[in-house]
Amino acid sequence: MAAKCSVAIMLVGALMLMCAGLASSATRCPDCGSTQVPYPLSTGPGCGDQLYKVRCDGGAGALFFDTPNRTYPISSISQTIQRFVIQPPSFLDNNNTCVTTDLSTEGLQLDPNLPFNITSGNTIFYLNCSESLLRSPLNCTSTSLCHTYINNSAEASSCGRAPICCTFRPGGSATTYSIRVRDGGCQAYRSFVNLDYSLPVSRWPAPGVEIEWVPPPEPLCTNQTDCDATSTCAPSATVGVSRCFCNTGLHWDYVAGTCALGNLFDIIF
Numbered sequence: 001m002a003a004k005c006s007v008a009i010m011l012v013g014a015l016m017l018m019c020a021g022l023a024s025s026a027t028r029c030p031d032c033g034s035t036q037v038p039y040p041l042s043t044g045p046g047c048g049d050q051l052y053k054v055r056c057d058g059g060a061g062a063l064f065f066d067t068p069n070r071t072y073p074i075s076s077i078s079q080t081i082q083r084f085v086i087q088p089p090s091f092l093d094n095n096n097t098c099v100t101t102d103l104s105t106e107g108l109q110l111d112p113n114l115p116f117n118i119t120s121g122n123t124i125f126y127l128n129c130s131e132s133l134l135r136s137p138l139n140c141t142s143t144s145l146c147h148t149y150i151n152n153s154a155e156a157s158s159c160g161r162a163p164i165c166c167t168f169r170p171g172g173s174a175t176t177y178s179i180r181v182r183d184g185g186c187q188a189y190r191s192f193v194n195l196d197y198s199l200p201v202s203r204w205p206a207p208g209v210e211i212e213w214v215p216p217p218e219p220l221c222t223n224q225t226d227c228d229a230t231s232t233c234a235p236s237a238t239v240g241v242s243r244c245f246c247n248t249g250l251h252w253d254y255v256a257g258t259c260a261l262g263n264l265f266d267i268i269f
């Protein structure tokens with residue numbers, strides 16, 4: 001029994017060494033300050049997947065997400081679910097106005113050609129809205145959760161002077177790429193991730209917008225020198241584009257960014 005166990009342990013060890021020894025063709029970027037930058041996020045041309053750019057301010061040790069119009073600080077990253085949370089901008093004029101500071105760039109707008117979208121984990125409040133919103137599918141009733149937020153939050157207290165606000169949860173069939181504020185629409189927004197509606201506003205998390213990245217495909221290559229020993233450079237379904245496809249017996253693990261063996265436990269037991 002003991003011997004059998006130690007054999008199993010040795011086997012696990014050997015397999016783990018093998019996995020660790022597999023040089024990855026997909027290079028993870030170095031940490032940004034104390035924050036890990038998981039694959040496929042890329043802080044530079046030599047690492048990650050170039051479609052998944054984020055920016056590391058090395059001096060501040062902080063990560064930022066650049067949209068075409070504006071930069072947002074990244075406050076957390078969850079690699080296993082392919083999501084990160086950005087910090088939305090605050091209210092103008094030291095919170096004395098119900099207008100968020102990104103009104104000039106019409107709120108948060110992601111480039112729809114990039115593999116990022118706004119998740120259904122966000123509860124979004126549109127604030128200081130015009131009457132035209134009453135004809136929208138958003139919940140702009142007097143009992144809408146946005147009123148609970150306004151009534152109980154110091155930062156949004158000025159929004160109490162603006163009668164119309166609306167609550168919205170992305171998802172459904174349409175992919176969401178923007179939280180739009182503009183003249184004639186709404187002048188401010190707030191977003192909260194994984195909000196527990198039973199909690200009082202005083203126990204809500206800090207505002208945040210959760211963004212999801214589409215699982216990355218295998219890394220691009222022009223020839224075999226771009227790939228490691230675990231993969232082969234071959235044409236992909238897209239004409240003229242080749243990728244490092246994993247060799248027989250291995251599969252592309254997009255979370256780790258490597259060619260991986262099957263589930264370790266399936267193999268041993």
Ligand SMILES: *[C@@H]1O[C@H](CO)[C@@H](O)[C@H](O)[C@H]1NC(C)=O
Nearest residue numbers: 090091094095154155156207
């Ligand atoms: C405005 O609200 C934010 C919370 O989003 C808070 O961090 C900040 O201190 C407030 N600013 C002022 C001047 O009260």
Ligand SMILES: *[C@@H]1O[C@H](CO)[C@@H](O)[C@H](O)[C@H]1NC(C)=O
Nearest residue numbers: 097098099128158161162187
């Ligand atoms: C609502 O937005 C308008 C237009 O930007 C602004 O003039 C007004 O001050 C805002 N309302 C409040 C209560 O801040």
Ligand SMILES: *[C@@H]1O[C@H](CO)[C@@H](O)[C@H](O)[C@H]1NC(C)=O
Nearest residue numbers: 068069104105106109110111
């Ligand atoms: C913001 O970016 C989008 C493209 O994502 C662009 O269409 C729009 O005009 C920009 N808005 C402003 C105010 O810069």
Ligand SMILES: *[C@@H]1O[C@H](CO)[C@@H](O)[C@H](O)[C@H]1NC(C)=O
Nearest residue numbers: 138139140141143144145167
């Ligand atoms: C709007 O939200 C409130 C609070 O969650 C809810 O009670 C109400 O039924 C909703 N109204 C509509 C039209 O969805």
Ligand SMILES: *[C@@H]1O[C@H](CO)[C@@H](O)[C@H](O)[C@H]1NC(C)=O
Nearest residue numbers: 142143144145146147148151
């Ligand atoms: C918010 O406060 C206003 C004014 O005190 C009150 O009429 C309204 O019922 C409150 N709404 C919610 C949802 O708490």
Ligand SMILES: *[C@@H]1O[C@H](CO)[C@@H](O)[C@H](O)[C@H]1NC(C)=O
Nearest residue numbers: 117118119120171175176214
């Ligand atoms: C965002 O993209 C993912 C991955 O493609 C998709 O599964 C998800 O439904 C999208 N989310 C939204 C809110 O559109």
Ligand SMILES: *[C@@H]1O[C@H](CO)[C@@H](O)[C@H](O)[C@H]1NC(C)=O
Nearest residue numbers: 220221222223224225226227
């Ligand atoms: C392989 O591609 C690299 C660029 O990715 C290039 O520098 C190198 O010359 C190529 N090697 C061959 C044998 O084509």
